[in-house]
Amino acid sequence: MNAAHDRWTATRDAAVWAPHGIAALAATHWLDDVEREYDGVPGWWRADGTAAAGRQTPADVRLRRGEAMYFGDLMLRAVDRDGAIALRAWDPDAPSRRGISAIVRAAYDPAFHVRGEFAATPRAAERQTVDGRRDDIVYPGAVTFELDGAELELTVEQEDDGSFFAAFSDATSGTESYQFRFLRLAAPDAAGCVEVDLNRAYLPPCAFSDHYTCAFPPPSNRWAVPITSGELLVR
Incomplete structure (x- = not known):
């Protein structure tokens, strides 16, 4: 049991399934x-x-x-x-017409909550959205961390409050989980350390409706390892 994670899950459910969610x-x-x-x-x-x-x-x-x-x-x-x-x-009736009503989630696993390190190394890349739009973006850097012996890199965007946002895919994407997922990270501390909690990986809006224009993960965030945590699919 993890009370903070339970509260986060409840907040997500409210945001997704509210009448105009x-x-x-x-x-x-x-x-x-x-x-x-x-x-x-x-x-x-x-x-x-x-x-x-x-x-x-x-x-x-x-x-x-x-x-x-x-x-x-x-x-x-x-x-x-x-x-x-x-x-x-x-x-408000759109979810029922699509036949969706719940998020399939993995059980909380502390092994997916690790420490990472942010390196402020800007990198330019092309970004593509699910509706085919392409544009250029400069990412401010990447968070590196180790998960079950695998070294992973997460290229991130930085929000106005210093926190990070990223899209990623993994070995489960398109089968056991949606084709990609999102993750938010708190701002790094003074030493550049970042909490990476993949239990809070969440489904992008386009998993719930084709009318969103979510962006695909950059190539560096397409991992070959399975991430069996967080939100997985829409039921």
Whole structure:
């Protein structure tokens, strides 16, 4: 038993299965300047500068990045990706229509909680998302650690608060687990040491809905060893 891990699991379940949580995303429509109707979204919509503009919904509306509005149980939110505007719709009934209701998880195993070391060695790489988009990114460095005798490297992105985010795949990916998973790490200490808890590996949003645009792991994060911990699959 691990009380902190149990609390983390409960928080994840709430974020995924809430009425407008991760699993409830029902549509992502990339807009242009032509006003038109879109499946699953009331009204007529177009991109208007940095906003999604809707008409007869029942009233005209502009949604900027991150802004949301509701039509009954349906939640609409605008998304901006490098200037491209999308309208997303969350429907509380979407998970049941897909036949999903739970996350398959491995039991907590302290062997997957290890210490790593961060090296601030920036590296440029191409990043690809599940919808085929490619862009260039400069990662600030990598965390190296040992797991059951294997030396592993995790190329990371750094958040504004100093913490790290990474995507990885392993020998179980695509069979015993989803094709890749995400992991967040606390900021390194003064000596560059980082806690690596693979029990908190979690499924990317695109495991719950095809309407997300998650990024694949960089080549250095595609490991040949099995990581039988954390979130594995959607049931």
